[in-house]
Amino acid sequence: MQIKRRTFLKGALAGSALLSVPLIFDSKAQAREELKPYKPDKVTFNFCEMCFWNCTEKVFVNDGKVIKLEGNDKSPLNWGKLCAKGQAGIKTLYDDNRLKTPLIRVGERGEGKWKKVSWEEAFEFAAKKFKEVIDKYGPETIALEMHGTGEPGIHRLFEVLGGTTNFAIPAYSQCTGSRDIGFYYTFGAALGGHEPYDLSNSRYIILIGRNETESLHVSELYHFAKAIGNKAKIVYVDPRYTHTAAKADKFLQIKPGTDTAFVLALINVMVTEDLINHDFVEKYTTGYDKLKPHIVKYTPQWAESQTGIKADEIIQIAREISSFAPNCIIVPPRRSTRYGFDTQLSRAIAIANALLGNWFQPGGFFKANKIKVPNADMPDVEESKYAQLAQQRNAANAVLSLTNLPNTTQEIVGVLGLDNVLWEAIRTQKPYPIKAMISYGTNPLFHNGDSNKIKEAINKLDFYMVVDILPWEHTLYADIVFPESTYLEKYDALKSISWKYPYVHFREPAVDPVYDTKDIWAIVHGIAKHMGLGEFFPYKDAKGVFFSSLNQMPKDQRDKLLKDGVISLGPIPEDVDLSGDIDPKVAYQKMLDAYKKAPFNPYPIALGEDVSFNTGSGKIDIYCESLKEGGFDPLPTYTPPNKSKKQNEFRLVFGRVAVHTHARTQDNEWLLEHYDDNSVWINPKDAKAINIKDGDKVVLVKGNLKSPYPVKAKVTDKIIEGTIFIAHGWGRFSPYVTRCYKKGVSDAEFCSNDSDPVSGAAAFLNSFVSVEKA
């Protein structure tokens, strides 16, 4: 039944007449049932897999059902907190749309017609297919893309099958690649998945399109909120007013693709007004002398013409942030796959931070630490006959053959791969045919730009294998689908994470699998056994892998882990608290003194330790020789973004909402309550030009492509003129995920598939589309 609710802010005077009734008198006390304290039957330990931050958690179970998820308050990662997605993990566990048995395709690719098969049949089928591909084309023609905690399991199978370099972790090429390469060339360190931003101790934070509150990870956001509590000054730069803008002291609505101009101008002011941290720059960096003449032309006035941000504003911000050095930070965007010049932006941001001297300093970048844990005991994969065959054949890395990347980038790509280029290699079958692909926990039809090309690519494969939890769109194209258990139904390998506060946590099943699913270690074990490679998987499932590492741990560590669900190094010193009437200098000193006694040290530079950098020079490379040698810019430069050639075409940008992860939570009932369809944000001026009103149903059009499911137009000046915004992960076309089927418009289909020349990572935001009434 619908209940008409009163508007919250409307004054209601119901209580005022009763001011004289201060009594609490319960005449019915006898009639009431006694309240029972809350007590679950069972509590198990886990870490969240609703996104890849992996917050440590406890799972409450009653009558064999998971009833509540709760952050583990002993974990220094998330201090007992989970986000909405984490809290809603229960609804993924009990989603009746889940993959329930192994499936073998019987219809055409894309049709989604399957037959249910037993696990034995499924293993046999996959084994046969892999053998065929190896015999016919060689092991190097097997490819893999993967995302999630099970990566080591599927990657091990890939290596045992003789798979070589043709694999990718999309988190690099589709997300953080350009940012990480930029920092790697500057500091000799990639920032990684758990970024070393010391937000909680920062007094001035500039976020360059880093939407902390909506593209959210619990601890980073918690630390950001702590900074708000400390009255840190926050500047947020984005073409769109997001919820992070709402938390900022200053929101700068920048023209899309011009962030590098903004940052170069900040550097210009810092250099010309001599605001830099001289001690730090002299001691730890190289190439400042070359930066000085280079930066002259990037004046604030010039930047104003590019970015639309007033020169005075830029000057003021540069002065302000410098005055807080080193306890301040310029935060780069996490998903930095935008315009194809993203490494230049990342380099500029890295250099600006270096000039502030905030590396390994409170409020800047902390040093991550890690607790060593033993690996599970397993034979060397190189002994596998297919691995040896691959070694003999010594095939080229397909992705590197198709690109022309600087040497250092090639090394990193060798480890993380380039998913965008890998799919292109499959589509074009160049430089040699790639014939088998495994997608583990990742949906290529939603993480690639111009995603219809992926369908073409899949059709070039002899064998496409998918391991996932729900029947998402890519499963419709798979030859075989393996249903994986959710994180609440399985063990997993022991996990030690490198972070400000190092910690180890583990996963154990809270309940038996709800459907006929297995963990990834059991899946790869099954396939390998059917190929005669069983010896490389001595454990029949993740439980064995977990206990093998656990049993090698020192007893006291192990006991503590099993008792608390997490181990960390403590006691952990408290963050600075500037909320009272305290001199900040004193507050920082107090914290640093505490760290002098701590068993780990996130601020070695602040504490006067000698630090060297993993770069060519051993220092922070403001000027990068190795880029120069490869024929790339040794100092960051600016290229203006591309322009639309037609009238009334808009740049398509996308981003996340706080309650969904990528394209993998859109079927979750509780999250759908908060966000169940995306809308097209369009500026009022643009909307007027094409005669669209707020709430109109619209579709996106680009060439022959038209989005199939109409969505609402949201007419708002929160988005800058000439640009439209949609939330990522919608436009769902798998009929088997019934809660989100036919909902929204897909960014992947419409965005660009360009790439950045230095990182090789994708560039998604160079696409222009038109908006039409549905």
Added chain:
Amino acid sequence: MFERPKKEKNYAMVIVQDRCVDCKACEVACKAMWEVPDGKLNYRTKVLDIEKIENGIRKMTFMPILCNQCDNPPCVWVCPTGASYKRKSDGIVLVTPNMCIGCKACMEACPYDARYYNEELGAVDKCTFCLPRLESGLEPACVQTCVGGSRNFGDLNDPNSIVSKLLKEATNYWVLKPEDGTFPNDFYISNSAKTE
């Protein structure tokens, strides 16, 4: 003049408004915890997005709301059956489901829109400050998971509780709709780095 009644424990929520980041973790945690039926209109707590333009600058505020466990609770006064009541010991306002006839008078009387009708229960339901959790030594579910560290809970009678400290140090605090004379136990402050 109304005087707040004396209670053994004076449970209160102190919400640091600036620290709410609208992540909705609290809403989902609460739904999971108390089996609040699916559907946007069913909630015990909610975060409102309030938007206005001031001097040409957009201001967006996130405001967590929940039952205020009012010391002068109109919802209790209007309940014809006594299903809605306020506990003497700690001031928590509860509904006894089997006494509730579903007349919804309390929903109309509450100035804060803090109650909903639970079809599955056949009774009106509302925030209990997670009383059953408190009795097991746990914090309220929304407080425990609050990503921004915006929600703080404790006993105002204890001068060392986080809520007492926050109110003591706050330069300014407010309650919602004071003009309604409900004497809320949810307090709002703007800014603090403290959390527990």
